[in-house]
Amino acid sequence: MPIRSLADRVSDFLPVTAAERSALDRLGERERPVKRGTTVVRENEPTGDLFMLKSGMMIVYTLLDDGSRQILRLVFPGDLVGMAVLAYGKAAHSVMAVSDSVAAFIDRTLLAEVAYQHPRVAMALVALDQTERAALTDRLAAVGRTSARARIAATLLDIRNRLRRGDPSIHDSFSLGLTQEEIGDATGLTAVHVNRMLRQLEDQELITRMGGRVTIINEAELKRAANHVDRQEGVDLSWLPA
Amino acid sequence: MPIRSLADRVSDFLPVTAAERSALDRLGERERPVKRGTTVVRENEPTGDLFMLKSGMMIVYTLLDDGSRQILRLVFPGDLVGMAVLAYGKAAHSVMAVSDSVAAFIDRTLLAEVAYQHPRVAMALVALDQTERAALTDRLAAVGRTSARARIAATLLDIRNRLRRGDPSIHDSFSLGLTQEEIGDATGLTAVHVNRMLRQLEDQELITRMGGRVTIINEAELKRAANHVDRQEGVDLSWLPA
DNA sequence: CGAGTACTTGAAAGATCTCAAATTAGGTGG
DNA sequence: CCACCTAATTTGAGATCTTTCAAGTACTCG
DSSP states (O other): OOOOOHHHHHHSSSSOOOOHHHHHHHHHHHHHHOTOOOEEETTTHHHEEEEEEESOOOOEEEEEESSSSEEEEEEEOOOEGGGGTSSSSBOOOOEEESOOOEEEEEEHHHHHHHHOOHHHHHHHHHHHHHHHHHHHHHHHHHHHOHHHHHHHHHHHHHHHHHHHHHTTOOOSSSOOSSOOHHHHHTOOHHHHHHHHHHHHHHHSEEEEETTTEESOOOOHHHHTTTTTOOOOOOOOOOOOOO | OOOOOOHEEEEEESSOOOHHHHHHHHHTTTTHHHHHHOOOEEEEEEEBEEEEEEEEOOEEEEOOOOTTTTEEEEEEOOOOOOOOOOOOOSSSSSSEEESEEEEEEEHHHHHHHHHHHHHHHHHHHHHHHHHHHHHHHHHHHHHHOOOHHHHHHHHHHHHHHHHHHHOOTOOOOEOOOOOOHHHHHHTTHHHHHHHHHHHHHHTTSEEETTEEEEEEEEEEHHHHHHOOOOOOOOOOTTTTTO
C-alpha cells in the first residue's frame, strides 16, 4: 500500500519552496480510512470536498438510466479526485473504494485560499488535473476505436504502470485489484467478454494468470496488442513565471 | 456565426470587475481566421499556445496507429482549447476547423501572469475547463455503454444545445456542421452505421432531415432515445473567497 | 458541366452480447 | 480449521449489433 503526499506528487515536476510544501501539507491533513466496497462520493450529492488518495485503490464511475455503469477513471495513490467541485456545488461522479484505502479530504475553500497565496502551486494542481484528462481522452479513444482485445491489453498495461508509480519494485507481476466485471465497466465490455479476452491473451502467451495476479510475459507484444500510443507523461512546468 | 469573448463567457457565472475584464480582453487579442478543413494544431507538436474559438466550429481528435480517428470534443464559439499546454510543452491532440472560423490565440505565459494577478479569474478558467471535462466523461459513458442509436440521438441533442448557447434563436432546426463520417468518429461508429441510425430516427419520426439540416420533431422521445442524463450545467462559483 | 466528396442502401461477415450452467475462490461463523 | 455461502470466474451456444464491402445516387465547388 504505497502512500504519497500531495507535496511529494507535486514536487515530481515542480520544485516547491518550504512555504509551498507546508501549504500543501496543510491541505492533506484530514485523512480518513475507507473500507473496500464503500461508496465515498455519490454522483449529484452536494459537497464542497475533493480528496487525494493516500493508499488503496478506487474507481470513479457514472450510472446510466438503464443501470449500466461506466468507469471513468481508476484512482491510485497520489491521485486527486473531485476537482469538479470547483465548478459545481455537487459531485460530478460517484467514487467507490475497490480496496481498503485512505483518503485525505480537502475543502475547496481551503484549496482556493492556498491557490490564491501560492499561484505556482495552483498551476501545478491544474497540471496534475490535465494529466488525468489526458488519461480520460486515451480511454475514450480506446473504447471508441479499438477492439476488445486491445482495450484489455491497454488496461493491463495501464494498471501495471500506475501501480509501479507508487511502488517501483513492481515489474511484470501485479495484482489486478479489479473484478472482471469492473474491467468490463471500464472498457465498455461485458464481464464475459473480458474473461474471454484475458484467456486469449493468456493462450497467446502475452500474460499468465494466477488467482487475481497477472504476469506480463511478452510486454512488447502486449503493447502492440494494445494499439498503445505511448504518451510521454512528461509534465513540464519549467516555463512558469516566478 | 456567433462570436463571444472570453470575458463574456466567464461573466456568465462569475461577476468580473473592470480590471479582470480588461485582463481577459487582453488575452483574447491575437485573433486569426482559420479556413474550413485547416488543421490548427497537430498532436505532439511543440507549442505554448492555447486558444479560444470566437466563431465557427472545430473538432479535437486523436489518430490511432491504424489510422482510425477518435473525435474527443466538438468545439463551439466561447470554448477554450488546449489547456493541456499548461502541463505539457506540446499539443495533446490535433484540432481541425470544420467550418470557417476565427480563433483567438493565447500564450500560456501571458495566461499564467493573468492568473497570478487575478486568482478569481484563474478559478473561473479552471471551472470552464471542468465543464469540458464533464462533457468528455459523458461522451465516454455514451460510447462505452449505449447503443448506436442512443449515441446518435445524444450527439444531435448536444450539437443543438451548444449551437443554441451561441445563438438563442435556434430551436429545433439546425445545420449539423459535421459529415456523417465525423459523427461516426465522435461516437465510435462507422459512417455507414451513422447513416442508418439517422435514417432510423427519421423513420421513427423523431427528426426530419433536409440537406445538412436536421429538425427535431419529437424532442421528448429523442431525449429518451439518447439515454440522456441531463447534466444541470450550473457552474457555481459563489463559494469562491474574495 | 465535370470531378470529387458525401450520402445511401443491400448483403454478408464478424465482433460482442445474452443467457445459462458449471466451476472456482474468498470470507465468515462455528 | 472446517464447512458453508456468496461472489467471481469460466465456458458453450445462439442471438444481436455493428462493420465491411460494394455499388449506385446526390451534392458542391470550381
